[in-house]
Amino acid sequence: MKRTTRTTVWVIDPDPILRRGLRAVLGPAAGITVLGESAGVAEALAAWARQVPAVVVLEPAALGPQAPAAVAGLRAAGPHVLLLAERPAAGEMERLLLAGAGGYLAKTAGGEVLAAAVRSVAAGHRVLDGGFRPLLAGPAPEAQPRPADVRLVRRLSARERAVVKLTAWGMTAREIGERLSVSAKTVETYRSRACAKLGVQSRAELVQWCFQAGLWTPGDLEREPAGPPGGVQPGGAG
Incomplete structure (x- = not known):
């Protein structure tokens, strides 16, 4: 019998209640394993000594003006990044997508939608909530990271x-x-x-x-x- 590869996830948010809520939604989802949670990016990176997750789920508003740098840093560490928001500003969304975010999803999305978005982002696909697309002037920009000399x-x-x-x-x-x-x-x-x-x-x-x-x-x-x-x-x- 072929063994199914599970998508590993890490949740980042300064609010412990929100972290527990996301874990409760993603934990039972088919093919997904929540490795852990943390209040911030630095704490998450320190915890990944043994295993780096496939996807990090976080709300950029919790990071303030450092959100693009945080997304870029997470991508440099390995995981794909799925962002949750109420309704981002167009400029903010483009900056975060260009910084390397793999997807932008509404916080009101249901559990099945969130789980599907996690799997899609883990596979390297770009996910953008339909309600957010009008905020972009054109197609969702693709991040093109390259090694730094x-x-x-x-x-x-x-x-x-x-x-x-x-x-x-x-x-x-x-x-x-x-x-x-x-x-x-x-x-x-x-x-x-x-x-x-x-x-x-x-x-x-x-x-x-x-x-x-x-x-x-x-x-x-x-x-x-x-x-x-x-x-x-x-x-x-x-």
Whole structure:
């Protein structure tokens, strides 16, 4: 008799009640095994020493502005990512799909729909809730992660590296400018230069590259950056 391969799942949410609810829904589903749950991304990664799940289910709103970086980090670690939301903003949804999310499903979806979405995402298919499709200007974007050449880091100036790391942390150009004592326009200039040097085309690709190169780790989600990274002095030349 042929043995059926089960899809392993990990649930991430800061609310323990929501985590238990998702486990209760997915646990009995055919072909699905819930390996565990955690309140955050860093805790999940630390727990995957023995087995990395096939799919991670989480709500991006719980991660705040660091959601794209968290999704990119999870994908770099191996699992596919299925996001649950009430009704995301169009820009947010595209950023998360480009960061590597395999699917976006309404939180109101039934148990059978959720289980089917998990299996589909695990198989490498893109899943998008029908109610969310009108939020996209065109077809759902496909993430195209590629290995990072860490040698390219040496091409970045100290200021460019600082901007890249803070971008991966989820900060806007204005927020980065305030932290580094430069204008938002100057931040965009540094970011454009960094993208050109690293061979990436978008902010989402830049975040993915940052994870793969080891410039930023999911553990950073657990703490606010203390100051300009990499020893960069505010207002200094880059």
